[in-house]
Structures are given as structure tokens and as C-alpha cells.
Amino acid sequence: MILIRNMKNILALMAVSALLCTCRMEKPAVTESTLSVEESIYGYIANEPVRQFRLKNASGMEVKIISYGATITDIIVPDRNGKPGNVVLGFDSLAGYLLPENPYFGSTIGRYANRIAKARFTLNGKIFTLDANNNGNMLHGGFKGFDKVIWNAEMQSDSSVKFSYVSPDGEGGFPGNLNVQVIFSLSSANELRMDFTAATDSPTHVNLTGHSYFNLSAGEEATILNHELRLFADSYTPVNELLIPTGEIRSARNTPFDFTSLKPVGADIEKVPGGYDHNFVLNRNDDKLQPAAELIHRSSGRGLRIFTTQPGIQFYSGNFLDGTLTGRNGIKYPKYAGLCLEPQHFPDSPNQPSFPSTLLNPGQTYRQTILYQFFTQ
Numbered sequence: 001m002i003l004i005r006n007m008k009n010i011l012a013l014m015a016v017s018a019l020l021c022t023c024r025m026e027k028p029a030v031t032e033s034t035l036s037v038e039e040s041i042y043g044y045i046a047n048e049p050v051r052q053f054r055l056k057n058a059s060g061m062e063v064k065i066i067s068y069g070a071t072i073t074d075i076i077v078p079d080r081n082g083k084p085g086n087v088v089l090g091f092d093s094l095a096g097y098l099l100p101e102n103p104y105f106g107s108t109i110g111r112y113a114n115r116i117a118k119a120r121f122t123l124n125g126k127i128f129t130l131d132a133n134n135n136g137n138m139l140h141g142g143f144k145g146f147d148k149v150i151w152n153a154e155m156q157s158d159s160s161v162k163f164s165y166v167s168p169d170g171e172g173g174f175p176g177n178l179n180v181q182v183i184f185s186l187s188s189a190n191e192l193r194m195d196f197t198a199a200t201d202s203p204t205h206v207n208l209t210g211h212s213y214f215n216l217s218a219g220e221e222a223t224i225l226n227h228e229l230r231l232f233a234d235s236y237t238p239v240n241e242l243l244i245p246t247g248e249i250r251s252a253r254n255t256p257f258d259f260t261s262l263k264p265v266g267a268d269i270e271k272v273p274g275g276y277d278h279n280f281v282l283n284r285n286d287d288k289l290q291p292a293a294e295l296i297h298r299s300s301g302r303g304l305r306i307f308t309t310q311p312g313i314q315f316y317s318g319n320f321l322d323g324t325l326t327g328r329n330g331i332k333y334p335k336y337a338g339l340c341l342e343p344q345h346f347p348d349s350p351n352q353p354s355f356p357s358t359l360l361n362p363g364q365t366y367r368q369t370i371l372y373q374f375f376t377q
């Protein structure tokens, strides 16, 4: 079943055009609304439907999002010659997204993006023990994070869809019933915006993000090593061997972590054991929407700017992809096949008093925004 949300607009425009026609005796120009959302069924999990929403604009951009994990499965944008291409890694069908080895392709991540050391924190004198799903630490919300649940979804307008989920008290070990919403909106200027809100009935920690793996070559290049990256960050948070921040905030200038001006991702990657998997501290003085990253793929001419309200961004260069996972069109994704740029609060903030706080109290509303702006040059 396909519902076309902008049908009402088209009919209204046709009616207006018909009216103009009778008055002015001219042939009407029937103009379609330029943005649309279509809904379909993507698959089923134990008889429960997983819905897919396809957002389109008139500038050649198309985004598909499924209600399983509020996951972005496709972002199609034109190259400099207008040729469309899918710039995110993903699978051909729901079965891929359900694989235990799915490395969070396109997912919405919660309750807590990235790691919490030893899978625990103390809040108001009480120790909370979380799911230890990553070498004794918690990663991305635990065994069944927000990426592995079916979200409620409703169309908001001709260009946006709202996903919501109520995470029960104790889920993954976190306190508080958490009411979460993510609104995805597409603009006619090739921007995809994600507005996150959350509210709790008991003090808790929240850190939400999006986990798309970008490869702006859209299948033309097997890795992202030739992509050029700029991060609006003079410093980063060094990590130990289990990727837990040491607590230090270290200058990135004149080191392999220096992306303060555009630099090929592959330029210094060999100097970073394992590849990049680090939180960068964004240069900012307030929580307004600001540029965080710019990614350019020269030969296709595709570019991406990321804006956010968040204090940090995780740059993960797809280090754990190893050629064993079969993605879209039967392609086996090698190491560095795609990269993630995840605006977020810093990893392990609940245990790091010097990091910006991720605490959410009852009566407060968590609000964060991520904006992907695609362009060509």
C-alpha cells in the first residue's frame, strides 16, 4: 500500500488552476508540490509490520527511513552531473538490518551513543548496572538499543516523518521511563534534518545520535580513504585500548587528528592504530546549530556538511568492517567502506565529571538537532 501525502496539495493546486483557467481562459499549469512522503510496508518482525517512508524533493534527493531502529536505509543525492547515487551503506532488505552483525547501519542510537565504561554509573548515590555488550563496557545502549526496536511512526507533513518510542524504566539498565521522538525532515535544498527530543520521569542519562555510514562516491570507490574531511574541532578525547576516553581533552593540531582544514581521510590513518574511532570536541561556545564537519568526494563532486547542536562528533572510519558483511547489491563491505560522523555528547560522560553533562531530569526536555546538507561542486 502506498499513501501519497501530497495528493491533497496536488488536488488543491489543480482546483486553483482550474479556477484561474475559467477566469483567464488560459491553459492551466498544474504544478506539483515539490516535496513528498510515501509510506509502504518494508517487512515484518513476528507479524509486526516495519514501515518505510520515502521522502523526496524536486532537487533529486531521496531518503528512505524504516521504523525498525528509526533507520536511514538510503540517501540518494545527485553528483555534479546530476547522476543520482546512494551515499550510505546499507542492506537490500529487512533481513540484513536484523543480522546480529549489522554494525548499526543508518540507525538511530540510544539511550546512550558510544561507550559507558564498565557498563555502570552512579547517580544520586545509586549504582546503575547497564548491559555490558562491548568488552565489559556498554556500547550504543546495550543488547537491545533504540536501533533494535520498532518505533511508532507518523507523517508530519509533505516533508517530514515523526518516529517515537517509549523506553521503559530499566531498559538496558537505565533508570526512568524515557519518551523519545525523532523528526526527520527533508528540505528542497537537499538537507536532511533530525530533531531529537526526550523526556524522563526519573533522573537518567541520554545521548542520542544517527549512525549513517557515508561513502559519497555511491559505490564508485570501495573505501572512503580519498574523501576529504574537515572537522570543526581543535581537540579530541584520547581513548584507552577499549576505546574509553581517558578524560583528557587533547589538542589535535599538527597531529594525525588534525582535520581543522580539509584533508584526505587516508592521509594519516596508518599513524592511528586501528583507524579513527574518536570523539572530537567541537569548537563552540553555545548550543546553537553550528557546522561540525565537511566531507568532500572530489571525483563525483558530492559534498556533505553536517551541522549540530551537540558538543562533540564521533569520527569512525569504518575500521571494523572486514569484507565479511554483504551489503546492498551483494557488495561485500571492506574495511573503510564507509565512515560515520556522529554528533553526540562525549563517550562515557556519566563517569567523566569534566565532560559536558548528559543528565536529564524530570521536567526537562532533551533537545538536539543534526542536519546533513548535501551539495555538489
Ligand code: BGC
Binding pocket: 103, 104, 114, 243, 277, 278, 314, 316, 320, 340, 342
Ligand atoms: C563506534 C565504534 C563501533 C561502531 C559500531 C561507532 O559509533 O565509535 O567503536 O564499533 O560504532 O558499528
